[in-house]
Amino acid sequence: MASLADKLSDILNSAVNFGPELLLVSGILLLIVVDLMVKSSRWLSVVSILLATLVLVTDAMQWKLLENPVALFSEFLMLDSPAAAWKVVLDIGVLLVMIMAGRSVPLKSRGESYPLIFTLLLGGHLLVMASNLLIVYLSIELISIPSYVLAAFHFNKRGVESAVKYLLFGAVASALMLYGMSWIYTFTGNLNFIRPEFIDALLNADIIPLTIATVLMLSGLLFKIAAVPFHIWAPDAYTSSPTAVVALFSTVPKLAGFSILAKWFLVINLFGLSSIDWVSILSVIAMITLLIGNFSALRQSSVKRMLAYSSIAHTGFMMVAIVSVSEQASRNLFFYATVYTLMNIAVFTLVQLLEHKENITKAEEYKGMIRKYPFTGVLIVVLMISLAGLPPTGGFTAKLLVFTSLWEAYDYTQNPVLLYLFLFGLLNTVISLFFYLKVPFFMIFRERSDPQKDGEQKNVVWENYFVMILVLVILFLFFKPDSLMDVINNISFAF
């Protein structure tokens, strides 16, 4: 039993490595105060972007300086290089969303949205570092509760409807997860799931209650990453929330969920010793997720709803990396996550732009837009190609890497389910083309219904340049994936 003094000094020592999060918390408080004092939303926006940049920089520095994994706060958190890297990705996501929110009327009209988004980011930070079930639960709630509120930010009928459904569905999912946790705690007597005794205890537990508990526990994580069967909230929430919020939902919580799922998957798999074939189970879930995501996207008329299903399908692709269980697969997942963040936020920025300027939401309403917004149109085409995973974009490289690691996993284990997943995933890539290219098709090959004098009209908007930078990065990641891979290769996923 450590003495009180030891415990207090542990807290102080941990606080040193907790800089980015402390910064975040102070930033949240600052934003609340600024919101109360300043009327103009511009200042809030500026402060938010600054804060996001600062957090990004501190996280990046932390990652760079980190040598060995550090346990923080009585081993509640484990700051290792994957966690540090994931935090950077989440920060990038939030920074981009903050920039994008510059055009989001609903977010700007209520200053509370900014602290809420940063709270969500804080939850993400804690979740990627979590090594304790309690922190997993708390940080998932810390992500969820701001999400429920943000989903309602249109404050119209559809907005609050989607919020209430999201809330009830999320509450049930987290209750299921909690119940699973209570059983797991029963078996292990320990909340710290990266300790060897935790794994030992799980190995000794009776298989039937263990299975029940693990699956219940998984449901909460599947909810966060929007995988089948906990994906149903996504289309409704995406359709009715402000677009900037959708961009946020589709990236930050999902990626944080993936990082913890990747960690947790190793635990429930008991590092390969489990008598239950979790790899196959998750592979089947991934296949169904791909199937439902892609096939349902085919028939959607609303662009945001289509992108919701597309993000479900991307969940399936990222799960491919998780079931491949290898260090390289984790790296490839990381690559995928980075590219996914960039392209998803970029495409939502343009969707938001057109929604704002032209008040259009449906794919067929995009007809002829390339003549009014030639630059925007070209960017959308590139982004859709990237989302579909075609060359020459980073989306292609990401898919290629993920499937490479899946193939290696199959080659190593000879598990036929992985082979089916491999072929099924490839097939789905082809299918996904049809809906991704629907919007470009309407933009290019259909005349506008109100042919005004276009062309002379110069539509110079900052979004074009913002997205252009993102697109250039995406293209760059195709031609020079090593530039990112070299950075990722420094992450030690040893666990």
Place this chain on the structure above:
Amino acid sequence: MLAYSPLYLPWTSVTLLSVVILVLPFTSFLLNTLVTNRYARQASIASCFFMVLSSFISVVILLDVMKGVPHHSRFIWFSAGTIDFTAGLLAGTAAMLLTVTVNVVSLLVHLYSLVYMRDDEGYKRYYSFLGLFTFSMLGIVLADNLLIIFMFWELVGLSSYLLIGHWYTKEAAARAARKAFIVNRIGDAGFIIGMSVLWMQFQTLDIEMLKVAMGQSYVNDGLWITGLGHTLELKWLTLMGLGLFLGAVGKSAQFPLQVWLPDAMEGPTPVSALIHAATMVAAGVFFMGRVFVLLNVEVLSVIAIIGSITAFMGAVAALAQHDIKKVLAYSTISQLGYMFIGVGTGAMDLALFHLFTHAFFKAALFLAAGSVIFGLHELAHQKKLSFDTQDMRNMGGLRSKMPLTFAIYSISTLALMGVPMFSGFLSKDALLSASVGWAMTLSESGMVWSYIVPILAFLTVALTAFYMIRQVLLVFFGRFRAAEKMEGIMESPMLIKVPLIILAVMSIGFVWSLNPFDYNTSWFLDVISVPDMVTPGVDLAIKFEIVKASGQYHILVSVASVLLVILGGALAWYRFKPNTSYLAEYLSDKASSPMSRLSLNNWYLDEAYQRVIVLPVNLISRSASRVETNVIDRAVNVVGIVNVLIAYIIGWLDRNIIDGIINFSVFFVDKVGVIAKSFQRGKIHGYIILSVLCILLIILLIL
């Protein structure tokens, strides 16, 4: 893990020059995209110069590689774990020949379009997409790696999609573009499957490396084992070949995916000449050449049969078309079928030979057809007439007004029919001989079905002669039918004539062989040779037998094919020569026998696909989304049925025990109301039920 890893190969002057060839069209694409509309004309002229330069460089390189040494450069693109992804450039003889062809035809199309597309409002866009297309086509040709080829393959698909849909305001053009795109996707699925099997087995997609690796692999006890010990079942080898072939089927419009090519004629005519005659459709054949050594016997047989079926079906479909370009489109399909016969019978060199001869005379035909359309269009414009300028029923007698176009059309027609002294005769004769030799050899080992290939090929010769003579007669002979007088029609301007003349010259037999009656003397076949098959299970001895047999029957084949040409041509002359009653009937739409309807509608393939594929797919995707959104309602149906059932049972008890029929009716109506109400219900409950149910099911499945 052991893996085949391709080595780094440094850049050489030749490969760097090849990069320049790639860069020039891409620059043209960028230039035409970026300039403002004011300078569109200048930009397009600059593009023509780029193409001149590019053609010149490619000829220089061709002369260099014809000495026999291919140039290959390769660098490591990126690595994932232990695996290196490479990319590189391979300038071999076949590749450079095709590079020259692509560049030259593209140059001629660039020049031709300066006039043809002069007044089009999408002029700038048109030139920029031409540049993009040329760039991506050259990419396919020069890449050394299946993955890179696939990328350019996609890019070719994209740019052809954009070019077909050039006149996107026409509903038909937009639909044709989409159709081409979708059909090509099916082919891509095959390509991906083929690539993934190769990847599974060898962990590399570098073609040179694959050749080595494939040569080291062997078959043992139904298993396909690589030199490094990776094992797959033998069926994967066949599946790989079929997958790659499916990719080629999509691009080269072979049965059963040929439906997109006729519709693609909605694009501008020069585009049809470039894409749908000379280059893009040839990509499939060329690609088969690249992976030829990886194919096994089963796949080759499938290729031969598909090729012959396509050749025949395409020729039949060309018989009764009204549209001048559609005849040529179906003819292209049919000729591509010939090339695949060549691939399938192992005569890869002959297939490439036909590819090149065909590229020139078909481009000439398309551009000449464009000249005709252009002339009629000018007429319609001047006289304010409105008629379909592509419908041959509106043409006739143009010989006198467009003598040069007529001459060129005739030359290329003779080449296409395979008349001696013209290029088509050489290559077609060679392919026919090869198919005969193949069938003879195979039938010796009991495979009599193989005769289907030469039989269909020979039938196609007669059909080809028929539809081409018919077309020439309808367009250039007889009386002009669209208007009273044909005064407005004039020969096209110089910029259109020059490309036509160049292409026509390339259709003369002497250009290709000193002795225009014997393909064996062709310089082309000296520089191109069939790559040695390395696939396990291929018996090289059979190949020699095939070659021997084709040599034996060569004279017989030539005579037979000439006779068939005369037969077909004579039949067409008899029917469509000016002032026959049949012609009159045809023009008044009375001669529509079931046979000609079958031909006109391309064997009703579109309709069949509509029924067999499109409708079910619609059904599936509709029900997928319905299940997704309404799955709960389905569950409610079940609940409703259970409710009715319970209601019925209770009702039955009611009726029997309390003797209350009236009571029952009241009860029943009440229940029906409840059921009806239960349909309009909050989905959220259903969502939660469904999710929890899935979780329970997963648990039960595990236990």
Place this chain on the structure above:
Amino acid sequence: MTEYFFYFFGGMALLSAGFILFTRHILHAAFALVLTFLCVTALYILANAEFVAVTQIMIYIGGIIVLVIFGVMLTNEMSGKNNESSAVNRFTGGALALGLASLLCYGIMRMNLGLLKEASDPDQVQRLGESLLTDFVLPFEVAAILLLMALIGAAVIASDKLKKDQE
């Protein structure tokens, strides 16, 4: 003696929860919920967790229940309709819950947990408090932020003035 208390309170908790399931009157349900929580509190005490029990009473019964009743008052009564609430999915929902319960019970029977630990230690509350501010300081602070943001979020949503132009 404690056994009787245990089964009594356990039974009461289940009965009152079952009442919520079947009652049509929302206020009755709210009161039944109070009863359930109280019985659960008793179970906590029987399991020697006095501090948790007190927290349960203070937060749930003092806070959440009041919130729920406020919600009931604010929503249901204003429309002048009766505050009944009908049910859906009786069969599927019931079957699902039954299935879940039996699955869980089956799992529990395989668990082999032993008996409840005898007697509590007297300085439990002190240890809890110490833990909260040392070992558990991180979750403690996180919970604080969670509550703050929930407060702000609830205020944002609840204070929203209905815009006139909305549907």
Place this chain on the structure above:
Amino acid sequence: MIPLEHFYFISAILFALGLAIVVTRRNAIFVLMGVELMLNAANINFVAISHGGKLEGQLFALFVIVVAAAEAAVGLAIILAVYRRFKTINLDKVNEITD
């Protein structure tokens, strides 16, 4: 003494009852109550099990109670907002999103 299993049985049944309330009641407040019951059920487990005098379970339960309060606050606020716009909190009738 009381077998621990009996705590777990009660918690399991309470959990299932909570779920049943969630999936069968139309009224959003009822659904919220169901969720609260489910959380409470999990808490019973956490409190009942004690591993060698460690208090982790109890502490976990405390945090769950806090989270439940936060969730209830946000949930009721959203339900209120729903009521303002739809004039009902019957989840069946809250059905604007149809695609």
